[in-house]
Amino acid sequence: MIEVSFSVNGAAHTLRVGPGERLIDVLRGRLGLTGTKEGCGIGVCGACTVLVDGRAENACLVPAASLEGASVVTVEGLSTDGLDPLQQAFLDHHAIQCGFCTPGLVMSARALLDENPEPTEEEIRTAIRGNLCRCTGYEQAIAAIASVAGTGARALLDEQAGLIRSSARLEAGVPFARTPPTSTPAPEGGDAR
Amino acid sequence: MKAGGYLRAASLADAASARARGGIVIAGGTDIMVKGRSRNIYADKVLVDVSGIGELHLVGERGGAIEIGAACTLSGLCADRALRERLPLLVDAMEHVGGVQTRNRATIGGNVVNACPASDIIPALMVLDASVRTTARTIPLADFFVDCPHCLKHEGMYVRSCLFPDAASKKTVLEPGELVRSLIVPLPRAGSRHLFYKLARTQNIGLACVNLALIGTLLGGVVEGLSISMGGLFPRPCTLDGCSAVLRGTSADVSTLDRVKAALAEKLAAESGALVDYGYKSRVAPALLADGIAAFMAGETLERKRRI
């Protein structure tokens, strides 16, 4: 067992950890911080993303024993004093469905905006490339992140646009309303992937 | 993960002696922690954490080369503006490794010592003529690796099922107790241009199917110097010297490119027995090489702008 001292969400901990024990095991199993999720165990899905000294890292790959002096922030640490603007934006933009990828996604977004407050849409996509989501298709999450960034990289999606009503118009011989379909605007500058 | 012990090495000497006693070096852990996940391959091994050794984090320029400490993380290096300016090909390659989370922990030394045939960084270092500085000697990167045909048979080359818990001892010439200190990368010639491309099935953050690194110079529209390396294909990292030779002094016109493709195909044919995706790779690698060279000649990239 190895003694290691580090902080989690501002609280100091000194623990004796196993040599192969992972940060995710410490968070979920010992500290009761279950917001960080395990989706694959091999650092591919990003559901376990936390901040270690401000960097987004997969907690399933971080040996707890390596954390001496480190400062770890999990999703629970974002909402100690009301919601983080990113969290509010995820709610406002309907960026959540089953929610399992959400904590990791929010943490990756937090790390991105802390380092790069005005990312382009491509930079946002690159930052969350290591966060897999099977439900949402990522669009509304990207809109949420862009709205906090305030870059206007993505126009806010008009939720009500694109609804076409049929019957009354058809019967009256009036063609469908020609509102344009609501589409994701092309990225500015057409950045390479 | 099961491990026999964990040692935070305070110095290179400590780390080297722990290694000599059978320890497994760990820096970022993005390979070790995945390899050891569901097999007990490190159950009786001491993990020797070198990430706290200061001298392994140094980056400095001396004598026309940049020396990069082995424990430098990929994201740290990518954020280094001076490095990006001096070694753009290397930074380009590093940016293609994994996702942000991976790059925040993965180290350049770890990637090289792990010696995966599909590594994105190794082909870039090969064409940059890098050397490995260890605790005992300095070796050209080209002489650092040993042949590993088993890796080519390994379906998908996934880290999770890698055949080598201790890649350093089986896939490199490192002696017991010998550690990598840094990579020494000569500055490219003035006026060099480069190209890097990572071919994979989707935009997933995993390993390349095949990758390509090129660097060289043109003189009057004609290839003056050129070095090429491709990953995902060979039992040992190599530069495609035969292909470079065909191109030198030419403007890489279509018939020259056909000869280059044929040279690569011939070299690849030697792997037809071992390389598990040979059918596809033997078709795509020569085409990728030719397209890469054409883009290189035009000063373009192969990256396709998405979402147009």
Next chain:
Amino acid sequence: MQQDSFHVVGSPTPRVDGYDKVTGRALYTDDMSLPGMLYAGCVHSRQPHAIVEVDPTPARSVPGVVAVLIEKDFPKPQSRYDWFYCTSHPRYRGDVLAVVAAETPEALEEGIAAVRVGYTKLPAVFTVADALSPGAPQVRAEGVALGEDGVPDPERPGNIFPASYKPLRKGDLAAGFAQADLIVERTYDTPYVEHAYLEPESVLVSPEGADGVLIRASSQQGHTPQDFVADALQIPMSRVRAVSTTVGGSFGSKLELVGLMCGRAAVAMSATGRPVKMTYAREDSILESTKRHPFTTTVRIGATADGKICAYQASQVENAGAYNNQAPWMNIRARVHSAGPYDIANISTDTYAVYTNNTVPGAFRGYSSPQVIFANEMAIDELADELGISVVELKRKNLLRRGSITATGQQLVHETLLVDMMEDILRDTRYEEKRAAYAAEAGVWRHGIGLVTAYRGAALGGEGVDASGAMMTGMQDGSFVLRPSLMEFGQGLNTVYAQIASEASGVALSDIRLEPVDTTVMADSGLTVASRGTAQGGQSVRMAGEAIRAMIEETARAMLDAAPDERIEVRDSIAWIEGRPDRSVRVSDIWTMRRYTGRQLSTYQWYSARPLVNDDATGQGEAFQTYAYGVCVAEVSVNTHSGEVIVDEVSAYHDVGHALNPALIRGQIYGGILMGMGFGLYEEYRLEQGRSFDDNLDAYLIATAKDAPLVNIRLYECDDPEGAYGAKSLAENATEMIGAACALAVKHAIKRPVRKIPLTPEYILELLAQGEACV
């Protein structure tokens, strides 16, 4: 439905469970722990077919291991759903041979590794072709052979799963083909697909009270865990309570496997007297969980020279795996839609599943529709090629319209927007202009554009009578608890239920709290499948809300002394006399008045859809109450040197009846698009001799944020009386067209016939190597 007259439904209401999910407070099953809890796991078979001898003794002596259970320790080793909780005769590599329970996850891992298994291998088959060939080993005793006529022969043993056979017969096929100027016959194949929800399965089973059992499980179904546990323990279901938790995605999968895990954990709980949690690693999840059925579809289609389709014949054959629970139901849907959204007078299709020693497929978003649409739309495209007319003209001549008779002989009596939607998408995407331009392309990168038109029977249809219950209970302070019987697992059902309940009752949305699905509170209302949750499940919620409104109005009338001809309005938990907002009373005061006059402000309502009449022998009759229509265009770029495909843009237009929450709908569509892209282009769970190495997300690839195309969504509404507030279905519609659209786009880009998906780079290069362009 006039949207302006609704106050809550039709709005992009924020999710009721969003706050908990975004803060990490939401509890998924593995987040839960109980005092004294054991960790359990399974020993899976390493052989696809064998008899085994399992020696648990070495495992029992591992420190921390508390119990090792083998087949004889299970009161009933085989579940009611065909799979085994525990077996000594594994029939596929996901079969479980032993269950281990230990004090810690580390001890569990050691215990599982220590169980000794001796295998006596048995002959096995893996492909449909092998399973149907003469002399093939019989995988299951109940399997039957294929007759000469292409129809299962119940008199001879074989490997066809008899209950899965669903024929469809309409008109006179021979006469239809006799009319045809051209007949085209093709065969198409689709792969095994993994659901790849982000949350691996987890169950927590604990003793409750003296002799009860409590289940918390990552299950798509509220009630089936109860069913499995009672079955596994052989105790009355009334002693077993399942309370739903937050579920991290399912897409049809978290049904049988989760039930089996609950049964195994329950037997371990019973053996040890302690709570037992079983959480699967991703590799175990992929190994044992169900997959999408691979289909081999042979289509024979006849048309007259002017493009009118006069005959359609198909066999749709699935690899059933070693066990199977879903194919009999799935094939009901598969036969209805086998001939596509086309008006064809003469149709004959045979759909059935074949047993093999492979991973077992089950329900997966679409429930046969992505596979059926791929084969059908590709056949239509090839027919157009052979006829020398554009596929757009072919569709214009044959698409279903209002009043058309479907493949099951049902007349489409409700609004049928399909043709109009197609014309819109053709115009918006400039489809025909692009097809012409792309046909002339040279160069390494080629563009392609593909069009799919689809219809989908909404909700359960002929699979069963769609019925569900809902309970709404008022509290003294005017807050309400809404108890649903169908499940939230990410799709947003709880949110839409809150909206429906609020709309129907007049109670403020913020005063309505959704509680978990609890089997001791709510009657089993069937599975949350078939995209029935909102349209049909929402009906009982609506009825509950309307019953509450009636109670509110009754008491408000009395409390406000309203005249008999005065109407009472209720909204945002206030009741008032219409036109006289000063004469109002709060719902909380109404509760108090009712309580003291011996009445309640609560209700339990049961809704049952109108029954459908159809003939199982021919598939003729009413297949669904109503249909939802969709059109989709996918635009791709293909690198003809590497086979790489970039999906540039996807336009998805959906008839949703009435969009009860447009924001949730959009989210479903975005996610469905990426899932469909995977189906068409790169997702495949590859099995070789019953074994796969695609058992984690490094090998089984799903779309990342960088893979997403530009997306154009258009929602259509119409007046449809069948679903709650006019809703139809959307969840499965959102994904079912996309794979086919991408495949068609690639086909057009590379000008080669496409008979199989996924269109991996390797496969694309193989097709390109086949020489001259076909179109």
